[in-house]
Structures are given as C-alpha cells and as structure tokens.
Amino acid sequence: MEHVDAVVVGSGFGGAVAAYRLAEAGLSVVVLERGRAYAPGDFPRGPAQLGRAFWDPAEGLYGMYDIWSFSDCDSVVASGLGGGSLIYANVMLRKDEDWFVHEQALPGGGYESWPVTRADLDPHYDAVERMIGVAPYPLSHPGFDGTLKTLAMRDAAAELGLDWRLPPLAVSFAPSPDAEPCQGVPVAAAAYGNLHGVPRRTCRLCGECDIGCNDGAKNSLDHTYLSAARHHGADLRTLHEVRRVRPRVGGGYDVQYVEHMPRGDDTAEDGDGPPRSTGPHTISCDRLVLAAGTYGTSHLLLKNRAAFPGLSAALGTRFCGNGDMLAFLLRATDRSRTRPIRASRGPVITSAIRLDDGADGRGAYIEDGGYPEFVDYLAEGAAMGPGRVARFLLRRLRNIVTHDTNLSAEFADLIGRGELSGTSLPLLGMGRDVPDGRLRLRDGRLDVEWTAETSEDYFDRVRAIMRRIGDVLGAEYADSPPWWRRRVMTVHPLGGAPMGLHPGEGVCDAYGEVFGFPGLYVADGAALPGPVGANPSLTIAALADRMCTRILETRAAVTAPVAKLSPIEAEAVPVGAAARPADAPEAPAAAADGPRAFAAGPQDEPSVFEGRTSLWFVEEMRGLLLPGPPGRAARGGPAGGFPFAFRLTITIDDIERFLTDPGHEARAEGWIEADLCGGRRPLARGSFNLFVPGETAGQRCMRYRLHFYDADGRPRTLAGHKEIQPGAPTRLWLDTSTLHARLLEGHVEEDGDERAAVVATGALRILPSDLVRMLTTFRTAGPDGTAAVARFCRFFLGELWEVYGPG
Template sequence: MDNSLPGHQDFDFDWLVVGSGFGASVAALRLSEKGYRVGVVEQGRRFEDRDFAEKATQLGKFLWLPGLGLRGILRLAPYRHATVLAGVGVGGGSLVYANTMYQPQGDEFYRHPQWADLADWRAELAPHFETALHMFGVLPSVDARPVDGLMRELAAELGVPEGYRRTPVAVFFGEDGKTVPDPYFDGAGPDRTGCVRCGQCMLGCRYGAKNSLPKNYLWLAERAGTSVLADLKVVDIAPLGGGQGEWGFRLRARRPGLFPSGAREFTARGVVVAAGTLGTNELLAACKRSGSLPELSDRLGEVVRTNDESIPAATTSAPDADYRSDVAITSSIFLDEHTHVTNNTYGDGGGLLALSYGPATTARTALGRWGQFLLRYPGYLLSLLRRGRWSRRTIIFTVMRGTDVSLRLRKGFGPGRLQTESAGAPPGGASAVDVARRVASLAARKMGGRPLASLGETLGSAPMTAHFLGGAVIGADREHGVIDRHHRVFGYTNLLVCDGSAVPANVGVNPSLTICAMTEAAMAQIPQAQAADQPSARSATSR
C-alpha cells in the first residue's frame, strides 16, 4: 500500500473512527460537535428496528459469521480461556447489549495500580458518567415478574437481602407500543415507541424502545455531519509519509466475507480506533506485525480482562413456568464488594441458546467433567425436544467479579487470529466458577429444576463472557500501557483508542457506561476544530 503523502493534503476526513459501538459513537458525536469532518467505518450492516431477529434461530439476522453469509448482530469468538460474545452492526454492542447501565462501585477499579497514579479517576469520571446516564435515559427497571421475586429470595438465602437491586436500564418505557416524538433531546432525536415488555432486547429491539446508540449518540452524530460507512472492515492503518501520524493516516478497508471484496482506502488527519475489544486488538496486532504501526507498545495484548465472568443458568421442567422478565435484565444481587449477579432473558425467542448449555458438572478435573457431561447431556437434549419453551423455563445468570485477574492475547492460527494465554490466575478460576455454580444450583432448587453451565465452561474451562476488556490499556508510559491517560497511543500523533480495550481493570458490572464515560473524558481533551489547523492528540511520550 502506498503511504506517501497526498499530493494536495486533501484528506477524506479530519477524523476517522473505526467501529460504531459505545466508544466509537461517543467519539463521533463529540468530534462532530467540535466542527470536525468525521467518518465512522463499521464492518457490520445497518439495521432498522424491523430488521432484527424475532428468534435466535433466524441466524442470518442474529449471528455474525460473514464467511458463511451470516451478517447478524452477535459474534461468538471461542478462545482457550474464554468464549467471547460481542456485538456487530451500526451501533456495535448496543444492538445486542442488555440495556444495563451500572457505574463501577469499588475502589478496585478506580484505584487499580495500572492507572491509579495518573488521576483521581472516581472524581475525574464522575461528570462523564452523569452525561452518559443522561444520554441513555437510564431509569430503574420494573421488577414485576416472578423472576424478580426469585432474585429477591436468592439474595436473602445468599445472606445479602440488602444486596438486591432493581437494575438501571436504558429503555424508553413510555406507553406500551405507542410511538411519540423524541422524549430525550428536545425533539432532536428520533421518534420512540414505548417498551412492549417482550424481554427480547438481546436479539435486537424490533419496537424502538431500546436506548441503543442509533437512537442517541450515533443518531445525533449523523445529524451533526458524521458519515457512517457500513459493511466495511478496516484491515490496515498506516501513517502517511512514513511519519508517526503528524501528516495524517491512510486506512484500508474491505467488505468482510469468505471472499473479501470492495477494497477501499481513506485518508484522515486523525484516527480513533474503537472496534470493540476483539476488533481493536486484532487490528492493532495485525498493524504491528505488518509494520504499518511498528511503534505500538509491546504491551499490546497484555492486561486482558473478562470481568472475571461466568454465565450459568437454571431451568425447570414445569410446563407452565414463565421466568421471562420485562426487559433483558431487571434484577441484580451484589453479593459483596467484588461480586455481582444478574438475571437474563431472551423472552420467547432464545430457544436456540439451549444448545450452548448443558447440565452443570461438579468434577474438578477435565476428565471428570467430560464423563459427567456425556452421561447427562442426552437426557438434557431429550427434555428440550419434549418440553420446548426453553426461554420461558430458564433463567440465565451473569456472575461478574471485580477481581484482579487477567489474560494476554498472542498470535494464534489464521490471519488476524489471536489466542489467549494465562497471565497468572485465569478468569473464571475456581472462585468465580464456584460462585456461579452456587447461584445456579440454589436457583434450580427453588425452581424445581436443574442447574446448567455453558458448554465452553464444562468441556474446555472457557467460561462465556460478554465483557471482554483490555489489551490496549491506559498506562503511565509505553513500558506499562498502550495509551496514555487521554487515550492517545504512545508513539503516534492523532491516534487514539476509545473502547473496551482501553479499560485497565475489571469493572465488576456491565461496562457499557464506563466505556462511554472514559471516551467522554478523552474527547474533552480534543480542541475545537477552529482552534487548530489539524487535530491535536499527541501522546504524552513517543518513546
């Protein structure tokens, strides 16, 4: 690829944002408001509300496997130590997220040694959390279903009745099914339709009630001039003129699929990499290996987090059981300062997810787990065929922990492919899995059913996580991190990372709000367009 300087310095954009999820959309809006010409490049497609799947069995709308022609909103990435769930499409993870907007509680996050000396993070992020809460219209959930009563009982039996909480959710409840003018942004946002309480949020909201990014940050960014370029995956970023970004960047993109097509190139003065933790780590690792971004810190791929997460479930054979909730997550239990449990539902549309679970095993060895699984799984499959309605009869639990455990990412098999390596105590270790098993077993007893575990956890010691974080984290310098406290990449000018890969510690709660707040803080450091001839975002050190 020719990375020489453009003959007339006529850039396609002032800033190009790679990705369109939580960090990307915040960056796009704030840069557009500052007067810059902004482009957003997203590998997934644009979804209208009516385009989302009604059931998980509609694979083309639900799963992201472009090599097989599936261009839905959920990517599943199996790794050695975790099975990662991530969002794809214009709006990124907000299309598939559970609307849950918690702020981290404990000092383990704000005062983690990876970044504690760089700022008083609790104080610095506080106003940006407030901004993000406002942008997403966050309110407490309505705990009016049997599942919420069960969660209250679980909290009491686990010894923490005071730990029960109604979950803060980003949903327009309004009047069921009624469409009204924008209720959030003085008429500048889209019309909204009141939640019909189907609980299918994680399949993508077909009714327009979910406060996803195309309804707030990204909607407003496009109205402010941002151009969204969908169906394009950025595969290379390189500074122009052989510099470090002071003369801008050239990006190469193509339409993803089994046979990638439609190659395109763009130039920009500055770049915000915000392709989600998976996408950002894959892209930056490829650029470092190819020599396009050789000055990237060797810490790239280190300090990778999973929220120390496990996602068990409990199911009952009772034919009339209904454990759906009004929205994807309505109740939380805080077991202690480290551990947080939520209920999850896919409404009536998540039956396919039953195939990713099996009876929970109790053996400590891999051989023992396999043996128990092989004995019990045929009966589980038979029960699915006989009874159906798995989504109604089942509660999926998310067990998150703000503990200090991490992985690292290294080159794996295949182009652009990464693989996890252990970095000390692995996520989902004995303590995390034990908590998950305890919660699922107790719930199953109350439901008159059985506990379940994800197949990745049972067969491969790879718990599922929807909260993959880190790999390009904040640090004091390039020996300790990939980006500085303002998200500027060490060694380059006008190159930022603003998504989950920047998060330096497990948050212990759903991280969407944290990613938004951290990006708001980073964007506050970018000057207005008229105040400079070009974006000014050079790392504090380029060593």
C-alpha cells in the same frame, strides 16, 4: 485523497460517543462501521434470516453476530451500526468506586492498575446517562409489577442477606422521560431526529433485547448518539471495514478500508454468489479514534504494528472476560409446588445482586437472565424426552383400537405444560476476574492466551452464590456447557491496548491517547486495564466522553506544531510518534523516578475544565557530534563529526504550575536525526527544563533529556544543556542558541550521566531562520491563552534580564 478532521473506526459505545462529541464541536467526522444498519423491524427473526445473522464476509455472511473461539475461551461480539448496543442487555451500571484499584496485586502475579478514578468519570457517567436515557425497571407500576423472575431474585436476595437492586437500563419504558411507564406505545422523537426514520415503541417485555429490538424500545446507540452525530454532520458509513492504519508524514493518519457489497437487501440472499467488496480505499485524518471493539482494535494494532515503531510493549496485554459466567436454575419449586418464573417475560436483565470484594474472592454482580419466548419452545422440545413420546404413541394405538378420534389430550400431554421453561431462570455473573490474558497474532490471525485458572477463586465464589440462590428458589443448579471443560464464554472481552500512566504500563494514557502517537486514540474495551466488574458499556462510553472533552480542550495541539513543514520535515514521521521499534528489546520496567517522571498521569495532565492553560512550541537544532567522550580522538565517521539534528514539540501542560515550580519542567516530543543512530528516530520520551540554577552563582541552564532507540533497537539518551552565563549582553545569542550535547548508551536519568558510557559529544545550534519559525509555532489551549503567552514571555525575558542586565 479524502481528508477529514477525525475518522472513527467502529460505532459501539466508544465510537458512537466520539462521533457525536467531535461532530457537535464542528469537526468533520467519518465513521467507518463494518456492519449494517438495523432499523426497528429489520432484525432477523425467521430461521432463514437467523441462520445468516453471523459475520464472516469471506463466506458471504454480513450479520450481527461475530463469534470467536480460542483455545480456552469463546466470545460473542457484535457487527452493525451501534456495535454492541444492538445485542447487549441494556444494563448501564457504573464501575464501583472501590474497584478503581491502583497497583493491586493479582493472584497469578503482576498487578491491576487504573489511571483514572470514579471521581474522574462521574461527570461523564452523568452525561452518557442523560444522552442515552436510562431508568430502572418499573417494577412498582401496573403491567410491570408481575414480572416473576424479578420478584424471584428479590426474594432470594432478601433471604440470603444480599445486596439486590434494580440497575439503570437503557430502555424506553415510558413514551417520554416525564410520562408513566406503558407498554407498546409510541416513543417521543428526540430533537436530533432518528437516522432510521422509523417510529419507535416502548418496551413490550418480549425478552428480545439480545437479538435486536424490533420495537425500537432499546435506547441503542443508533437511536441516540449516532442519530445525534449524523444530525451534526457526521458521515456514517456502514459495510466499511478497516484493514490498515498508519501514521502520515507530517502528522495525522491514513486509514485503508474495503467496502462490502452484499448481494440483495435480505440477509437470506447475501450468500448467493461469491462475496463482493471494493477497495482498498484510503482516507486520511488528523485524529484517528480506534473503537472497533476489544478484538477489532487489538487486531488492527497488532497487524499494523510495523507502521507504529515504538508502540508500547503492553500491546496485547491485560486481557480478561469481565468475569462473565452463565448458569441455569432449573425447575424451581415453592413448598413442593412449581414456582413460576417466566424468564421470557421482561427485558433480558431487570435486577442485579452485588457482591463486595471479600476473603472468598473478588467482587461481582449476579443478574437475572431472560430470552425471547420462542426459546421456551426449544427448551420444552429438548425436555420432551423419549418417555413422553412413547406415552403419546401408546395412547394413539389405544385410540385406534377404541375408535376414539379425539387426540386433543394426547397432543396436550406430548407438548407438556411448560414446566421446565416456566420455572427456570438463567443467571448471568460478571465481575473482577484476573486480567492476565494476552492477545497476539498467530499466522496472521488473532489468538488469545488466557485461562480461568488464576481466577478460580472468583469463579468458585460466583458459582457458590448462584447455587445458594437456586437453593432458596428450590431449583436445580446447572453450569453452562462450556464450563464443563472450564472454558469461559464471554460477551465482555476487555483489554489488549490498556491505558496506563506511562508506556511501560499501558498502550495509551488515561485519556485514551496512544503513547508516542499524538492524535491516535483507543476508545473501546481494549483500553481497559482490567475488568469493570459491572456491565462495562457505561464505563466505556464515559471514558470516551472524557477522551473527547480532552481532545476538544486541546484540539489545536495536534495540528498547530506541524502547520509549516520544510522539505526535510515532509519526510518525517509525526511529531512525537513512537518510541521503540517493534523488534527492539523490551524496555526495562519503570522505576519510581523513571518514566513516571516524564509521563503525564491523571494528576499531571492539563484540563481546561479545571481552569488550567497549556502552551507549546516547536524547536529545531542541528550540529555535529564526535564519536567518543570529550578529549578522545574520534575514530570513524566524516571529518569534523556526524551531523545530528532534532525537532521537538515542547509542551507545558499547566503554565501556572510551570512558572511556580523551581524545576520549570516541560515535556519534549518529536524526533532526532543522525546517521550515527540509523537516520530519523522518534523519541520514546523527553523532558525540557527552562532556566534552572547552574553550578555557579547567577548561572542559568536549559536542560534537555531525550530518550530514543537507534535503528538496531539499542536505547540511547541525548543529554544536553545550554549555559546562560552572567556577562556582557552580547553573549545572549551564543548562550541561548548553543546546546552542549552528549549521546549516551541506554536510557539514562540525570543522576546517571557520569556513570553512563558516552557514544559521542558535540554541540547543536539553532539557526536564526529556525528561531523565526519557532516564534510562529507558539500555541495555547485553555482559558485566557493570550495572557498565558504574556506570562511566559515575562518570565523568559525576566530571567535573561537577571543574567545579562546591568548589575
């Protein structure tokens, strides 16, 4: 089987960033993208091509647009190398600092909570902006200063006292960053080249951003991150659609995919004959980055949930549409005269109005909209109406009678003066709607349960401001047709695998790593726990960049602890993989001192960038447990008790803090194995305390607390301690190698041990051979790892000396 360091599923704003960062660092990277590659000039324009520019392989369609329709909302997402960047409107706004809320109550109940801050993301926002190349619309430069729709938005905002701005756009208006803006001139090539090998030209203001830029003026991901990723060795595979993912025994992941084989190079020919594909094929990897978009990633995880026992119950939650709202201002006038706007000239979006959170609703942005010039003809054709046609026919009859053979005026009147298209403006709203939707499977297909009802105040506020803008411009206001039935049409679906501080709150942590599954990451809109408010592309890319920094800082952590596997280990699930079977009862909500005490939140997680050094090692113990509390006669089970074993990866996230903290607490991840519990069971979470004071003078304890679910989905806790007693040095091996263990019902915190029902008790021991192996598993990440190991060893030996040394 083909094996690589990392597989990236999808090539949008999360996947492209991940592919580049990991490949640049020297990892072997394969990107699996279900759609095609589109070079400048390849995007469909004619009716025959546009009619097939949709995604449905079962029907022989392999185009860009993937349209989803659910009971209360519709969505348009992209398929192609570069993902959503192929059809988005270029806006690269940062999420407002005040919108990184923590446990903010929502109108319909529950709360919105972001485990990252604006300060966490600002360095990564900077990095993405530099890589993609962003600039505001050059409204003050000749050739751009007459953009009427931009001026109309500026004038309306000024009269209403609203916050108007020119947002950063991922568009090349100038041939190079230090040059003056100029239309239609060659763009300077990047140092890493361009994967298409086709020249690019600066923006011509044609309004075709959303249907693919055939000039290459849009700084889409294929021209930036993906070209750089390929330059560094990433293998970009198009028309490769992932169908299954699963953990590998011993660590890493298997990815199963099919390869689509459209018939012919032209999209108009793809449907000739039955659809074709090869596979399934399988590739394995140490790290798997899911970046297939909100729907694609959520669908993969839901469909393959049985392969990931213990995946958080938050899977499928926190869905929203980022407050997307489309409306139209029609027939603008200025003092009884038509006001020209020409929405078809310029990029799709040039300016934005920002609305703060207020008593009348959550915050939002309202942006001017645009479209290709051919849409003007469609609008005028729709507005032609029976009156204009009847007038043309009457004048034609009159010409026949009067023998007037000149029909120029008649045809000019029939076509019209373009007043509707020339004086109308789409408005695009987006903001902080309520993330209370849920994604689920229905008959194997993805479904969304979400309505606009709990976001009614938000939508009413946005529509009211849009109406006021229309009033200033003397225009009629019109909702988009879907809103007539209160259906939301979103191009920014978010949520489904949200990040959180612990598994009770999210599917992945603040770095996108899935709880319980080391090396599995979510790097797209599915990871967002609520709306961005602004256009989400930049935030998704920044989170992916932060994720990759974390991966590269701790790159050895995934593979090093499982580098050597015994025959028993070869049958195991990955270390730390999963917590609870998919059909098990949902874990209770976390108390303040519950999962948060074990889960590493942003303030707890190591960061080499901040100078922290982490350390980890692997420990194995085995022994026998007798059913029932101590002293009670054991009933059932084999003579002498049930075999019980565990294999743990003990991780110290910050060695300096660990050594100075009296609790000396570290994370414990891995699995237990016991017939009493149904075989090998992955841990939900665990903690390890080294050399904490015992109950008697001079005593030290090593404490273990391991939470898991048995094969029937019942929560269980293994609570154990090693007693390091003052005495003769000959006791050292016995004390440090013997764990006094109790198996308890439920997930029990330390202060609840005495009240918990006892399932079994006994002792586990580490064998000399296991100790030798443990010593070979010590690894570090961060600056000066050798010194960190030395400090840990000094602490360990110093504590033993305090207990067993001459008094």
